[in-house]
Structures are given as C-alpha cells and as structure tokens.
Amino acid sequence: KNEVEQSPQNLTAQEGEFITINCSYSVGISALHWLQQHPGGGIVSLFMLSSGKKKHGRLIATINIQEKHSSLHITASHPRDSAVYICAVSRDSNYQLIWGAGTKLIIKP
Amino acid sequence: DTGVSQDPRHKITKRGQNVTFRCDPISEHNRLYWYRQTLGQGPEFLTYFQNEAQLEKSRLLSDRFSAERPKGSFSTLEIQRTEQGDSAMYLCASSLVWLQGQETQYFGPGTRLLVL
Numbered sequence: 001k002n003e004v005e006q007s008p009q010n011l012t013a014q015e016g017e018f019i020t021i022n023c024s025y026s027v028g029i030s031a032l033h034w035l036q037q038h039p040g041g042g043i044v045s046l047f048m049l050s051s052g053k054k055k056h057g058r059l060i061a062t063i064n065i066q067e068k069h070s071s072l073h074i075t076a077s078h079p080r081d082s083a084v085y086i087c088a089v090s091r092d093s094n095y096q097l098i099w100g101a102g103t104k105l106i107i108k109p
Numbered sequence: 110d111t112g113v114s115q116d117p118r119h120k121i122t123k124r125g126q127n128v129t130f131r132c133d134p135i136s137e138h139n140r141l142y143w144y145r146q147t148l149g150q151g152p153e154f155l156t157y158f159q160n161e162a163q164l165e166k167s168r169l170l171s172d173r174f175s176a177e178r179p180k181g182s183f184s185t186l187e188i189q190r191t192e193q194g195d196s197a198m199y200l201c202a203s204s205l206v207w208l209q210g211q212e213t214q215y216f217g218p219g220t221r222l223l224v225l
Binding site: 033035043044045048086088097098099100101102 | 214
C-alpha cells in the first residue's frame with residue numbers, strides 16, 4: 001500500500017464546477033504539500049499545510065491531522081486549471097517528500 | 110518560472126553513454142533535491158544536499174548515478190552507462206530550510222532523458 005494515496009486518479013469536469021481532490025496518508029508527517037504539474041513537467045508548489053485550512057484565490061486546501069486526510073478544492077473551475085495535482089508529505093523524521101501518484105484534472109469549456 | 114533552472118531540457122542518448130545534468134537553484138536556498146519521474150507516476154526522491162553536503166541517497170540511486178553540489182550552489186547529476194530504464198524526467202528542486210519541518214520546494218522545469 002502506498003504511503004500517500006490520492007483520489008480520483010482522473011477527473012474531467014465542466015468549466016465552473018466545484019472540484020475536490022482527496023489525499024490520504026499513512027505515515028507521521030510534519031507537513032503536507034499540494035503541488036501543480038503542467039504538461040511538460042513544470043511543478044509549482046500551491047500549499048504547504050501542517051494544520052487547518054489555507055486559501056489562495058480560487059484554491060482551498062484543508063487538512064485533518066487526526067484522520068490523516070487532506071483535500072484540495074477549486075472553486076469556479078476554469079480550463080487553465082487543467083493540470084496534474086500532486087499531494088506530497090514531509091515525514092516527521094526528515095524533509096523528503098513522499099509523493100502521491102497525482103490527479104489528472106481536465107476542465108472543459 | 111520558479112527561479113530554478115535545469116540544463117539541458119531534453120537529452121537523447123544511446124544506451125551505454127554517460128550523461129550529466131545541471132541544476133541551478135534559487136541563489137539563497139540551502140537545500141537541493143533531485144527527483145525522477147516516469148510517465149504517469151509521481152516523482153521519486155533520489156537524493157538531496159544541505160549546502161554542499163549530500164545528506165541522503167535513495168536506494169533507487171544505483172552506483173551508476175552520482176550527484177555533486179560543489180560550493181553549495183549548482184548541482185550536477187551524472188548517469189554512467191545509461192540504460193533504457195533510465196529514461197525519465199529528472200527534476201531538481203531547491204528550498205530554504207529555516208524552521209524545523211517547514212519548507213517549500215521550488216521545482217525546476219526538469220530534464221527529459223530518453224535512452225535509445
């Protein structure tokens with residue numbers, strides 16, 4: 001079983017829909033990261049969370065430490081949000097990132 | 110553009126050849142990471158440096174792989190005697206670690222390697 005699991009693997013939605021991507025992890029962590037990867041490989045860090053909730057523009061990330069679960073939400077989705085969204089965790093003992101397999105999001109106009 | 114650059118962006122080589130990739134991190138960042146990503150998978154950790162010291166290497170990093178970060182600035186990743194299984198995207202990331210457990214990694218655009 002992978003230490004970081006994401007769902008769904010693939011998600012296609014219409015422009016304007018509310019999007020939720022989920023991440024569950026099974027190890028002790030110091031922080032959880034949400035990252036965005038565009039075609040061609042460029043990766044951008046969206047959020048780093050250790051508790052609670054963070055918001056940036058139309059993106060919202062939440063984490064429940066007790067349940068070892070995080071969600072990334074996109075409100076009023078737009079075709080330019082189409083990308084792979086990756087959840088990764090930093091373990092308690094070191095700073096390595098353990099990565100989920102990613103969620104491929106396609107927003108249709 | 111995150112400020113992390115990698116060179117080359119693409120490399121095609123024949124099996125058995127040696128290749129070297131370079132990563133230039135954000136200048137004040139003290140940590141530098143190398144990851145490998147194959148198609149459809151999330152990135153896999155290879156190794157990381159704290160300044161010029163290589164602190165950890167993944168078991169994925171066979172003896173054919175070597176990484177250096179002389180002077181704690183840019184880093185190179187060399188693959189000797191390349192194999193077709195080495196074909197992947199090689200990603201570099203840098204971060205400034207100033208508080209226990211708190212860092213944001215900034216990723217370069219990656220070097221895509223194809224071994225024929």
